[in-house]
Amino acid sequence: MKKGINNKKMTVINGGHFSDLEGFYEEISQLFMKDEDWKVGTLDGFDDILYGVDSDITWKDSEKSKEDLGFDLTKEFYENKIRIGKPFNVDLIKQKLGDLMDGKGQTLFEILVEIIESHQNIKLILD
Structure with missing residues (x-):
């Protein structure tokens, strides 16, 4: 470094x-x-x-990372957590996924x- x-x-x-x-x-x-x-x-x-x-x-x-770690991967990230269920807070994750789909959530x-x-x-x- x-x-x-x-x-x-x-x-x-x-x-x-x-x-x-x-x-x-x-x-x-x-x-x-x-x-x-x-x-x-x-x-x-x-x-x-x-x-x-x-x-x-x-x-x-x-910029490459912004694309790689963008909408598609974030959507998949949330969907995987919902599919797994516990220990994840599925309601919160569904809300975050909804926000993402509405263009309001973070990637x-x-x-x-x-x-x-x-x-x-x-x-x-x-x-």
């Missing part, structure tokens, strides 16, 4: 390395959890590991960006 302008570490998420959520989690695990014996596998898990991150993040090929890409931006110690640059 190289130092950014403000002497903080700079981490690069490379959108060219993945095209789905599992691939994103793999990329994140490689970047932030090399020495750990578990990998990120959920949105909550991703949020949790960012509490220990003191690095600015550049998301390279973010997975937007959710991931929101998670990163919710951490004040991290500056996100979409490249």
Whole structure:
């Protein structure tokens, strides 16, 4: 990892390395959890590991990721959770799916960006 302008570490998420959520989690695990014996596998898990991150993040090929993690994959993500049922809150997920279908809901890409931006110690640059 190289130092950014403000002497903080700079981490690069490379959108060219993945095209789905599992691939994103793999990329994140490689970047932030090399020495750990578990990998990120959920949105909550991703949020949790960012509490220990003191690095600015550049998301390279973010337009590709925005497309890859967009409407279609998000719809499939919610439909899978509804199909699985418990332990997921199916009513809440149906509402999120409905919002997505109505053009009001967030895509997975937007959710991931929101998670990163919710951490004040991290500056996100979409490249």
